[in-house]
Amino acid sequence: MKTWRDQNYYEILEVDPQATDEEIRIAYEKLKTTYSPSSPGIYALFTPQEMKEILAKVEEAYRVLSNPRNRNEYDLMLRGEKTEVTIPAPAPAISLHRHLGPAELREALGGEEGPFSGENLRKIREYLSLEADEVARETKIGRNNLSSIEEEDINSLPALVYLKGFLKAYAKVLGLDPYKVIEDYLARITRKGYQRE
Amino acid sequence: MYGEKREKNIWAIGGGKGGIGKSFVVANLGIALCERGKEVILVDADLGGANLHTLLGITYPTITLDDFIRKEVRNIEDVLVETEVPHLKLISGSLDILTMSNPKYTQKQRVIRHIYSLDADYIIIDLGAGSSYHVLDFFLVSERGIFLITPEPTSLENAYRFLKGVFFRKLRNLTSQYEVKKIIELAMDRGNPEGIKTPFDLLERVEGIDREMGALLKEEIRRFRPQLIVNQVRNRAEAEIGFFVKSACRKYFGIELSYLGYIFYDHNVYLSIQKGRPLLLNHPTSDAARCIRDITSKLINGGELSWSLR
Numbered sequence: 001m002k003t004w005r006d007q008n009y010y011e012i013l014e015v016d017p018q019a020t021d022e023e024i025r026i027a028y029e030k031l032k033t034t035y036s037p038s039s040p041g042i043y044a045l046f047t048p049q050e051m052k053e054i055l056a057k058v059e060e061a062y063r064v065l066s067n068p069r070n071r072n073e074y075d076l077m078l079r080g081e082k083t084e085v086t087i088p089a090p091a092p093a094i095s096l097h098r099h100l101g102p103a104e105l106r107e108a109l110g111g112e113e114g115p116f117s118g119e120n121l122r123k124i125r126e127y128l129s130l131e132a133d134e135v136a137r138e139t140k141i142g143r144n145n146l147s148s149i150e151e152e153d154i155n156s157l158p159a160l161v162y163l164k165g166f167l168k169a170y171a172k173v174l175g176l177d178p179y180k181v182i183e184d185y186l187a188r189i190t191r192k193g194y195q196r197e
Numbered sequence: 198m199y200g201e202k203r204e205k206n207i208w209a210i211g212g213g214k215g216g217i218g219k220s221f222v223v224a225n226l227g228i229a230l231c232e233r234g235k236e237v238i239l240v241d242a243d244l245g246g247a248n249l250h251t252l253l254g255i256t257y258p259t260i261t262l263d264d265f266i267r268k269e270v271r272n273i274e275d276v277l278v279e280t281e282v283p284h285l286k287l288i289s290g291s292l293d294i295l296t297m298s299n300p301k302y303t304q305k306q307r308v309i310r311h312i313y314s315l316d317a318d319y320i321i322i323d324l325g326a327g328s329s330y331h332v333l334d335f336f337l338v339s340e341r342g343i344f345l346i347t348p349e350p351t352s353l354e355n356a357y358r359f360l361k362g363v364f365f366r367k368l369r370n371l372t373s374q375y376e377v378k379k380i381i382e383l384a385m386d387r388g389n390p391e392g393i394k395t396p397f398d399l400l401e402r403v404e405g406i407d408r409e410m411g412a413l414l415k416e417e418i419r420r421f422r423p424q425l426i427v428n429q430v431r432n433r434a435e436a437e438i439g440f441f442v443k444s445a446c447r448k449y450f451g452i453e454l455s456y457l458g459y460i461f462y463d464h465n466v467y468l469s470i471q472k473g474r475p476l477l478l479n480h481p482t483s484d485a486a487r488c489i490r491d492i493t494s495k496l497i498n499g500g501e502l503s504w505s506l507r
Contacts, residue, residue, distance in 0.1 A: 040438070041350050
């Protein structure tokens, strides 16, 4: 038994040391919600200060484990084969609290409010003057996958589980409802014949 | 009757807050177990607010736990009533609010002892609201303590308090050492003068007093696995609250909680309660009924939900 203060990054994120990048990302997002000040009832267990500290640890753990080089270094350290690790500095968050209203959507899409096709996602991204590289960095979606998504290139799109995760992350950066985006997008590419499980 | 011993499972359902559907879940879990060919006894231990019988369509129970507590009948089997579901029996709760909402310690022990002697595959105890000692003790003597929440902040707040109560009560019951007991009682109040802020601080302190006791408590905490059901879930985000509670329990108490599943908010539940007929009979194919069957199978097989990739 260890308190969260003594937990390693995997324990903090409550994932297995063999967890995939996708599993780590999902765990990170859920923990962020769990320990946010708006998390219902949690104040019965933790003080605001403790929640802040837990969140900071969650962020730090994610910065290390979501970067393959840092994660590798960290794994070596856990095995005692290395004594120090680099903790990447927090990236300036570009997606914080963005929410795109219907009026902005119409402006971005020339009078429409959807559907969330690859092309429309690109239009919204450009409307927000976000570079593809910037989005790739923020969402951890590879640059190639991002292009495939925007081009709706069904032959190079990733498998469905990953695709959903990517669409959700992309939608969030753009300030869109992730479920709506996933629904629209999957409906379109299914019609085009995408069928990767 | 006592000839062959069968494996018996005693479950208790609590949750801190009132009106979150404990009795509804107990009744329908019982029916779901009967659908699988099990013999089930439901016990309404909501002393002071009993209404499990109503949910099963019994308006005036002829005999209740009262009669047993007052020793008008000798054996708890004598207060068993049949329900419209074959193999599902009920022990109705006390309707006598004044005398029974706070039973004496010896009365409670007698009830617990007799519940253990009941002959059935599954015994499910419906606990009342609140975190009083008798609720906590019933929760702790069951083999599976299940706690129920709804996604409302008020329910979560009560659930965390309930868990805290259960946790400290469990530790306290494990020791007879005065000094350790005292320190556990102190720890329940966060502003205690000893500066014990978390269960981890407490364990450290107990280890300082008595190493062996510290190790024993740690082992019991490791084995303690309360179960969670989220009721009245309207969307995926609300279903995910179960995982939040799971994480908070890990990080705060160091306990592993099993998240059994969620039950969809379903208008059919309201309709069935209005009609006085359990959901699984009245709307057997409704969304909520399906959820209850899923949870039943997880309870029987020891499974839980895992964070889904999506």
